[in-house]
Amino acid sequence: MLATGASARAQTAAPSLSTGTPPASASVNGTAATATPAAPAPAAAAPPKTWAEGITYGAQVEGGVTGNFDRPADGLNYGRLFDDKANTALLNSVQLTATRAIDPTLSTFDFGFMLQGTYGSDARYTHYLGEFGHVTNDRNQFSILQANVTMHAPVLFKGGIDFKLGQFATLIGYETIDPSTNPFYSHSYNFNFGPFEHTGLIAEAHISPTVDLYGEIDTGESTTFGRGDNNAEPAGLVGVGLNSLAGGKLTVLAFLHLGPEDATNAIGGEANSSMRYEGDVVATYKATDKLTLVAEAQWQHDDFYGADSYGLAGYASYALTPTLTANFRGEVYRDNAGFFVAAFPGNTDAYRGLNGLSTTAFGAGRQTYSEWTWGVSYKPVIPHVALLAFRPEIRWDKSFSGGHPYNALTNTGNFTLAADVILGF
Template sequence: MIKITITNIRKILIILCLGFSINPLMAQESEGIEGFISKLSIQGSVDTYFRTNFNGLNKFEYNENGDIIGSPQAPATSFANDPGFALGMANLIFGYEGEKVGFVADLVIGPRGEDAVFLSGPSTNLVNQLYVYYNVSEKLTLTLGNFNTFLGYEVISPVGNFNYSTSYMFSYGPFSHTGLKAEYSFSDKWSGMLAIMNPTDWTEFDPFGLYSFGGQLGYSNDSGNAYLNILYGEQAPNTSATFQIDLTTGWDITPVFYLGLNTTYSSNGEGFYGAAFYPQFKTTENFALGLRAEYFEEMEDGGPVYGAGVRTYDFTLTGNYTVGSLTIKPELRLDRVSEDVFVNTDLVPTNKLSSFILAAVYAF
């Protein structure tokens, strides 16, 4: 105890001496510190929801012996699948944007966040994104670290999606990558990106010594944008390499009508392909109505969701009512599958599931 006390006293004296010597320098550099603080940003969101099925189970069913004979039904897509009143996530994003360099630390807490970082270890299961970047020039930016995927129309945060539930194409594509990417602006409208990354969703480290390659070609103007995305690489040892090509685009057709499109093809032994339209109408200043109409088909040699060769249709009608920073999202969803993958309230197999969600998303 004596040694620890003496050591602590020495540390305190050193800190005090440094403080007195640094204080004049701090005064001289106060403008620089204020400038640094002015470039820091904090944003994020909180979301929660209620979910129920019209023709499927909303709770566990038991027989007279207490054995489970039925469980709550939900589409086999990511997030928003729990029955009754349920939680989404709290999202907190810290950022610094300097003239040349910056960073983003994106933290998540809650079921949606846990599902999004499902391959992260205990030490990083709160980290959705964590990266630094360097603006080498006005045209070239290098980014190193963990970043959300560049493929697909939908994103992890509910703030970035019109619909609250997610599509099949999003759910079975990549969520996040860890690696190095280079983004280049060819002009005001055209851009490109190349990346080398860990296997998909292995965000904390690379356990296999395998790497994936990504690329993107983008076009944008005042009316919308279009991105052609490619991903290639082995995601685990002794497996076929994943090849995914993806087109994402969205345009303001009129001041009140927007149309988005996502189409994708993914092959790795359990592949799929599909397309989804996203028409959205702004009916008033505070309310908009949008539809996701998705077709999703799994490969004949193996599918990741309901089985080889299975076809799925997802029709999701969502309202967005905005009050300040809060968005209320009532949503009707119908999933129709070519096989009987659901059961109805009588425990009879069926190929249809209709459901309702009422979600609240607060963004700051």
């Protein structure tokens, strides 16, 4: 998590330790899920795959540009991270993935893994402390996103328990680091200034078809072990998932991450005892075959700085055609101490800030932010191409506090026009 006070997130609205993908009731890749067709007559059962045959490989490239009509003197879209450079074409990410998903429905043990790395301008914000943060000062950098092993254990509950050990994207929040699972190129304040990644162990217990319980112990936000942690204490997460409510149309996920997050380099020994709490609730409602609605509420509190943030965001996605989806996002975000929302002009500011070192990062003080984003996602079906997506958007940001956070701290509002392209294989 990035903040001016000291510290510097990605899973879907309905995470799964087995696949990392949303359930059928969620908006998938920014497109509202369609009704499931009637099942055909059963075919002859395919022979079971060997463990190695379950391994898949993928590559994904994203690039985009955000036109800022204020032409800010500092060249920044304030309140943004992955799309923070105004009027500048960005190579956001070249993402490579090797994975074997576990099958949580098996009555036997199953093992898998995920290795995922990225190169591009987004990597400035997705480093784990102690990994590749000082390799280059360039805008495009390399970072590990996920490196973990997974296990499905058919124990204790009918659905068993799934485990993940290593480095992984946070379960908190609706939006994700992976652009292919988001409705927009730009991100919400909830996403930008909440947690990104963790190192540790997480368990997902399938108590019943309706209830999943989550528990996690980790080193904190975007940190690792030893010198890769910015303090000397662990953190953790608890959560619950409610599935197939309202006749299968509604999914609710609630998580709380807690632990010391401030850096010893910034506040000394108090970093080990000063807690930060981050709570997030996401409700996804599949209203019709074409319309998906999502509501997210987020709260954060940092003990040492006495800082709180409160975020409310709503999403609507409507499938106009099988390949074209209209999307909307509206959000209000209160940063009551000017601690969480910030801009990071330097290419290593986010990494240095996570470690409590000096940076050129700056904030706009106490503000109530809002943003309203409209866009479409066009995803044509092309043979031998896993994904081609084009996502233009219009966005209006506004401070409800009368402050001037935008256009190099001179404007109360900001209008941007942006688009990106995602190509996956």
